Amino acid sequence: MYSNNKSVRTILDITCYLFFTIILFFLTGPYLLYGSTYKFDPITYNDSDSTKHTEISILIVYYSFTGNTEKMAKAVAEGAQKIPGVNVITRTIDKVTETELKHADAVLLGSPTYYGNMAGQMKSFIDDWWLKYKISLVNKVGGAFSTGGDQTGGKEHVIHSLVIAMMNAGMILVGPLEGPFGLAGASALDPVDEKALKEARSLGEHAASVAQRFKNTIR
Ligand SMILES: Cc1cc2nc3c(=O)[nH]c(=O)nc-3n(C[C@H](O)[C@H](O)[C@H](O)COP(=O)(O)O)c2cc1C
Numbered sequence: 001m002y003s004n005n006k007s008v009r010t011i012l013d014i015t016c017y018l019f020f021t022i023i024l025f026f027l028t029g030p031y032l033l034y035g036s037t038y039k040f041d042p043i044t045y046n047d048s049d050s051t052k053h054t055e056i057s058i059l060i061v062y063y064s065f066t067g068n069t070e071k072m073a074k075a076v077a078e079g080a081q082k083i084p085g086v087n088v089i090t091r092t093i094d095k096v097t098e099t100e101l102k103h104a105d106a107v108l109l110g111s112p113t114y115y116g117n118m119a120g121q122m123k124s125f126i127d128d129w130w131l132k133y134k135i136s137l138v139n140k141v142g143g144a145f146s147t148g149g150d151q152t153g154g155k156e157h158v159i160h161s162l163v164i165a166m167m168n169a170g171m172i173l174v175g176p177l178e179g180p181f182g183l184a185g186a187s188a189l190d191p192v193d194e195k196a197l198k199e200a201r202s203l204g205e206h207a208a209s210v211a212q213r214f215k216n217t218i219r
Pocket residue numbers: 063064065066067068069070111112113114115116117147148149150151152153154155189190
């Protein structure tokens with residue numbers, strides 16, 4: 001490429017100069033254009049800095065006739081409240097509104113076990129997501145909890161049914177982080193003990209923390 005011809009060398013010099021200027025512009029351009037306001041940086045996201053958070057809404061919906069599932073719902077709420085910038089709404093199935101469901105970033109569902117399945121009231125509520133509300137729940141965080149009268153009476157099946165319904169709706173499912181193995185949801189035997197409540201708090205905290213991260217990194 002080296003040439004003794006002076007004009008050819010000048011053209012080559014200019015070409016090289018232009019080439020490196022363009023490369024330099026592409027490397028530094030975004031910073032020059034956006035300056036310090038250009039800060040999409042999910043890696044340095046910090047849970048403890050509540051000032052950076054957009055408030056998120058955690059909706060806990062449950063059905064309870066004799067109070068066991070309600071105790072679990074309250075513990076789920078306690079866990080969710082540990083995360084900064086979170087607004088927790090706890091509702092019985094007959095009181096939850098369409099607006100609350102629509103604006104929730106995470107939805108946690110709780111039901112007693114009836115004949116090995118979720119309570120009919122909970123199933124009707126889930127069916128109404130499409131039949132009545134026509135709300136998209138895609139990318140909302142989901143979680144499930146249940147109670148039952150017997151160790152092998154189906155409370156785990158209730159959790160799985162709730163999880164499957166939420167997966168069908170396009171939600172992102174999380175479980176509690178309590179215990180040596182991963183759990184699909186939090187469950188309690190009648191009467192509800194402290195171990196079950198711990199699981200429920202862990203479910204609420206995990207769901208709120210995932211919803212918080214999701215909202216603050218991907219908008
Ligand atoms: C109609 C009915 C059916 C039930 N079926 C089951 C069952 O199949 N398996 C089980 O473990 N418990 C069963 N139970 C017990 C309840 O699931 C349990 O007491 C639960 O904690 C009640 O929740 P709640 O206090 O929130 O209403 C049943 C209770 C009722 C009233």
